[in-house]
Amino acid sequence: MLNNAINKIITNHITPLKNFQNGKFNISGESVIENLELLTIALDASISGIIITDNLQQDNPIVYCNKAFELITGYSRAQIIGHNCRFLQGDDRAQIERDVLKRAVRDGKECKVEIRNYRKNGELFWNELYMSPIKDATGSVTHFIGVQNDVTLRKKAEQDLRQQKSMMEKKVEERTAELRESESFLSSIIETVREGLLVLDPKFYVLSANHHFLSTFKVSAEETVGRHLYELGNHQWDIPVLKELLIKILPTNNPVVDFEVEHDFPHIGKKLMLLNAYRIELEGQFKDQILLAIEDITERKEIERRKDDFLSIASHELKTPLTTIKGYIQILERNIPDNASEKFNKTLGKVASYVDRLNNLIAELLDVSRIQTGNIELHKTSFDFDAMIDEAIEGIRALATHHRILINGRTGAQVIGDESHIIQVINNLLSNAIKYAPDAQEIEVSISKVSDYIKVSVRDFGLGMNSEDKKRVFERFFRSGEIQKRFPGMGIGLYICDQIIKNHGGTLWVESEIGKGSTFSFTIPNNQE
């Protein structure tokens, strides 16, 4: 049958016959038949499926197939011959490759397609199909030869690769979107903060500036980004102290914190700026970049100053009539009539002591305000600590006639500090000891040198306090609930004491037990020059 088909082709085509006759296909046999048989065997040995269809018959039936075609498709030769090739596509008819084939058949052209075909058992395989026409002497197509290769594995690898690629692309897209989102989230934070922010490269060139920075200094991004920090504006950031901080502090992994700069800036005038700088240590593309946060504290400082001014003026104005009252009282005290009653004398004495208290309260209020704004000034001098203690206690003794004040120990120290402030602390602790132990007879004051500190303890034998009160006793305006009823006051004395001792580099603390009295102690450094 095959021989018939091939013979037919050969008879219809003069040229191949000529080739045969010219000996081109004289492979080993002498006769055409012998050589043809050899060729048939060669075709069967091919791993590519090969078919021949007869274009002159209706519906282009397969007239020849080799062994490999049987293997690839799973069909036997009997099930193949006479069918049109399309039976391999099963129900998978919508493939565009079919149109390519159809056109090639119609036009008598050759073509190459990769088409989904199905084996006999229904399994899909990718068929890489080369189809070429065979024409007779008149040029009309008599046959088509189809050479097929099962490229399923390659196709699968390609598909896997494509799938992986598209998955990767999708992932990259997702990640990029996430990154963009978090980036825009971060930048919207940076743009929103009410603080100027600059990002500098390690050589102090500006990489970015946020909106607040640009609006604060009334500059544009073009004037700022890409320029050197020290060359911005009228070289306004070319400040030697700042330079030193950036060059010396940052490389030690320490941030520059709350550095105040006063400068006459172009466009906005003289401003007080608070600078914070931080160098990125994280490995990666941002390493060694510098974040510079700039806060305009001009107004805040101005408000603090005004508050101080207000309190100064208020206290001055309050003290003025107080001075007059005190003066008149002292005049009265010097002119007490000889026949004045005990009640008169006592009343006058009370008025005098309450005027003094009022005066102290005004002074304390001013102190608190100054301490809070950090404006309290220490006038440090060297003084004899023991003599200072003696003097302070002597002053209190004159007032506290019911209590005996005992002094234990000596320090023999010359201390550098603000003597008037330390006296204020001693006076406060002693007057508290008297106030809160009205029925006790003794107050113990102990002074000693402990390591490189001077320690002072004031012990009373009075009411004592619970642990809750102990924690809060140095807070501003703290008044123990019980004590509030019995002893009037504003509750700022110990707060001021605490601040004064802190300003001297020491600590103030209390040990106390209800009913057993309290011991207030403080230390200050024993600086010896």
Add this chain to the structure above:
Amino acid sequence: MENKKILICDDDEGIVDVLELILEETGHTIIPELNSLNVKSIIQKTKPDLIILDLWMPVMSGDQILRMIRDDPKTTNLPVIVMSASRDGAEIAAAAGATAYISKPFDFDNVLVVVDSLLN
């Protein structure tokens, strides 16, 4: 004790009154003045032996007057006590050339001691 002239200038009438009362018993002549702008002409007219000056006064402050007094060769050595209720009064007074400083509210005895020491 010889009778001396003490000029007191403070914009607060109460304080001037109290100081007058306190210093009355020294037997010295007291010249009270509420308006700091008049101080210069009063000095020229009355030639006081001692001046007590407040710091915070309207129009012309105590330290301004004090500098003026020190700049005039005729009064450059005139004893001047500065009084103030201000926290930094002592520093301002010293910088302006005060002979003594008393903080408000003042102590009766202290005022007498300081005045006495400057007049003798």
